[in-house]
Amino acid sequence: xxxxxxxxxxxxxxxxxxxxxxxxxxxxxxxxxxxxxxxxxxxxxxxxxxxxxxxxxxxxxxxxxxxxxxxxxxxxxxxxxxxxxxxxxxxxxxxxxxxxxxxxxxxxxxxxx
Amino acid sequence: xxxxxxxxxxxxxxxxxxxxxxxxxxxxxxxxxxxxxxxxxxxxxxxxxxxxxxxxxxxxxxxxxxxxxxxxxxxxxxxxxxxxxxxxxxxxxxxxxxxxxxxxxxxxxxxx
Numbered sequence: 001x002x003x004x005x006x007x008x009x010x011x012x013x014x015x016x017x018x019x020x021x022x023x024x025x026x027x028x029x030x031x032x033x034x035x036x037x038x039x040x041x042x043x044x045x046x047x048x049x050x051x052x053x054x055x056x057x058x059x060x061x062x063x064x065x066x067x068x069x070x071x072x073x074x075x076x077x078x079x080x081x082x083x084x085x086x087x088x089x090x091x092x093x094x095x096x097x098x099x100x101x102x103x104x105x106x107x108x109x110x111x112x113x
Numbered sequence: 114x115x116x117x118x119x120x121x122x123x124x125x126x127x128x129x130x131x132x133x134x135x136x137x138x139x140x141x142x143x144x145x146x147x148x149x150x151x152x153x154x155x156x157x158x159x160x161x162x163x164x165x166x167x168x169x170x171x172x173x174x175x176x177x178x179x180x181x182x183x184x185x186x187x188x189x190x191x192x193x194x195x196x197x198x199x200x201x202x203x204x205x206x207x208x209x210x211x212x213x214x215x216x217x218x219x220x221x222x223x224x225x
Contacts, residue, residue: 004155034213043117043203043216044156089155100169101146101214103155 003027004092006104014112019077021107023090026071030092030102035064035075038087038106047088048075080111115140117206117217125223126194134189134220138206144168145187146214147179148203156203162187163209194224 005024013019021035031052036044050057050064050073057064063076077084087106118137126132138145144163148156149172158171162181173179176194181187185206191198201221205214 002155036216041219041221043119043205043218046213046215049213100158100161100171102158103148105155 001026002105003030004090004102004104006088006090006107008107009105010108010110012110012112013080015082016079019075019080019084019109019111021075021077021088021090021109023073023075023104024071025073025092025102027092027094027102028071029094032093033064033066033073034091034101035062036089036091037084038089044089077109080109082111082113085109085111117204117215119202119204119217119220121220122218123221123223125225127225128194128196130194130224131190131192132194132222134191134202134204134222136187136189136204136206136217138185138187138204139208139215142206142208142215143185144207144209144214145181145185146205146207147173147187147189148205148216150201150203150219152200159189191222196224198222199224 034049035047038044066073089106090104091101093101120135146161147159150156159173161168165181179189201219203219205216207214
């Protein structure tokens with residue numbers, strides 16, 4: 001049972017434009033969400049996180065939005081750069097029940113120069 | 114800055130052999146997580162340790178065992194290897210229950 005879902009396996013965006021990656025979850029107990037970026041043959045690199053007490057967190061070009069009622073979060077990258085091309089995973093955890101993180105299946109972002 | 118170190122980076126084993134993967138967390142991190150990522154799949158949680166005690170257990174087969182040592186490094190022991198065990202194995206560490214795991218580069222295990 002996939003508790004974290006990324007329904008778009010791939011996304012292509014022109015350089016300089018906004019990239020929007022989406023993630024949905026089913027477990028209402030999740031209270032902490034993270035986005036990771038992954039290049040081939042490398043480990044996931046932490047990008048940005050958000051706690052369920054917030055609905056937005058911004059770090060430079062990266063902003064994560066959380067809509068708890070819709071059980072949906074999104075990662076906005078603006079402006080997109082060719083170096084952003086990678087697979088992006090969202091992850092979630094219900095911290096008070098343990099520290100298991102559930103990952104989505106990933107979205108492959110290609111930023112076209 | 115020091116990162117999570119995993120060794121070896123690549124490992125080839127035959128069916129029914131055993132394998133040991135090692136993970137050295139970021140200094141001062143006391144929580145270690147193990148994940149398995151098969152081809153085209155999302156990372157699947159195997160097991161985690163906090164302060165040398167098992168903290169949480171996921172889809173880890175009975176053929177696998179793991180532990181965290183006094184210096185906080187962790188080892189994943191895999192026995193009776195099967196072809197389906199071929200995957201990338203990631204270790205991550207965090208500071209206490211800080212809840213932001215940082216991942217290592219992974220170990221690619223190939224079972225032939």
